[in-house]
Amino acid sequence: MSEQLLDQIREAKPVAPAPLRERVTLIAVQEPTRAPLLARFQPRRLLLVAPVAVVAALLAAGVIATIPREGTGEENASVAAPAATTTESSADSLESSKNLERLTPQPLGAPPIGALAPSPGRLQRFQAEMRLRVADVEELSAATKSAMRIAQSLRGYVVSVQYDAPAQGVGGAQIVVRVPTARVQTALTQLSALGTILGQRIGIEDLQQPADDLTAQIEDTQREIAQLRRRLENTTLADEERAVLQARLADARRRLTDLRTALSGTRAEASFATISLGLTTERIEPAAVEDGRLDDLKEILAWEGTALLYVLVIAGPFVLLALLLWLGLRLRRRQVETRLLEQN
Incomplete structure (x- = not known):
């Protein structure tokens, strides 16, 4: 392309007509119209967000x-394992216990909840706590004596008694008894009739597995003792070897004694249930029951x-x-x- 042709092209630069310039000027001056709110949202923006x-x-x-x-x-709350099963009904809840799980409380003065009975044929530690209200100091004294008689009538015994009956103010008593596990249901029923139930808690801990472990260790130790005794009957043993075997035999016999003692203690613990009974003359009003639907709505x-x-x-x-x-x-x-x- 020649220089002359390029110069002609440069000189022939197109010029926008006057109406077009006026229209562009008006568009720049005017405020741009806004699109509707829903029209601004584009699919690609929604894909990003x-x-x-x-x-x-x-x-x-x-x-x-x-x-x-x-x-x-x-x-x-539900019973998750047989090794630790508990229930509770309370208007004035009892003291917390790490071995007992808290369940749904019942209103003040409710009848005793269905007690969890120990499983027949299994060794279990049974513990129960109960708190009762009596009218006055005279009933407090009578209820304390009755609780002790109930335990003794069921071939149990009293572990401890704490009695406080001031001339004025709130009186109270704390009785701990142990009764045969087979009769614990009868004991709870009779004790709950001594006053108005304020709260109760029952806990069961399985002891069958520890007892089975001790029994297995006893059998292993007995076999070891029998083997050592047979080896000691050999007349050709050297004096040093015989002394070593005799020391091992004495140690095995001591272990056997300890294991048998532990097993006896476990069985004794399972044969008696512990009941802690609290008595008080304090007046406790039942808590107002709220509307369940309103509670659900709030939640x-x-x-x-x-x-x-x-x-x-x-x-x-x-x-x-x-x-x-x-x-x-x-x-x-x-x-x-x-x-x-x-x-x-």
């Missing part, structure tokens, strides 16, 4: 699922508020980042449009 929202929701659900729900542990609202809070905490930064990114892209697009208008 959706994964972030899904991840935030999953994280919130995981965090909420790991939170232990208070208030329902007692209502939904639902509380958990919805907690879920909303976790969603805001976890998803908030992602939403804010997406909003800033959207505003930045919009500002950049406006700058590009303004620059193009200025060039024209």
Whole structure:
């Protein structure tokens, strides 16, 4: 292409007509019309935001699922293993015990709950706690004596008695008795009739496995003793070897004695149940029973508020980042449009 032709092309630069320039000027002056809110959302933007929202929701659900729900542990508690089974009914709950699991309380003055009976044929440690209210000091004295007589009539015995009957104020007594495990149901029924039940708790701990382990160790030790005695009958043993065998035999016999003592103690522990009876003259009014539906509604609202809070905490930064990114892209697009208008 020649230089002359290039010069002609440069001189023939197209010029926008006057009506077009006026129209562009009016468009730049006027405020751009906003599209409807729903029309602004584009599918590609939703595709960018959706994964972030899904991840935030999953994280919130995981965090909420790991939170232990208070208030329902007692209502939904179940007997999980035969080695530790408990029940409780209480208006004024008894002192906490690490070996006893708390279950659903019953109203003040309720009849004794169905006691968990020991399993026949198994060695078990049976423990029970009961708290009763009596009218006055005179009934407190009579109930204390009756509790002791009940234990003795069932071939049990009294472990300890603490009695406090002041001239004025609240009186109380604490009696600990042991009765044969086979008669513990009768003992609980008779003791519960001495006053108004304020609370009771029953716990069962399985001792059969420890007893079986001790029995197996006793049998192994007996076999070891028999083997050592047969070896000692050999007349050709050297003096040193005989001394070693005799020492081992003496040690095995001591172990056998200890194992038998431990097994006897385990069986004795399982043969008698321990009952702790608390008596008081204190007046305790029954707690007002709330509407169950209202409690459920409060619980639902509380958990919805907690879920909303976790969603805001976890998803908030992602939403804010997406909003800033959207505003930045919009500002950049406006700058590009303004620059193009200025060039024209």
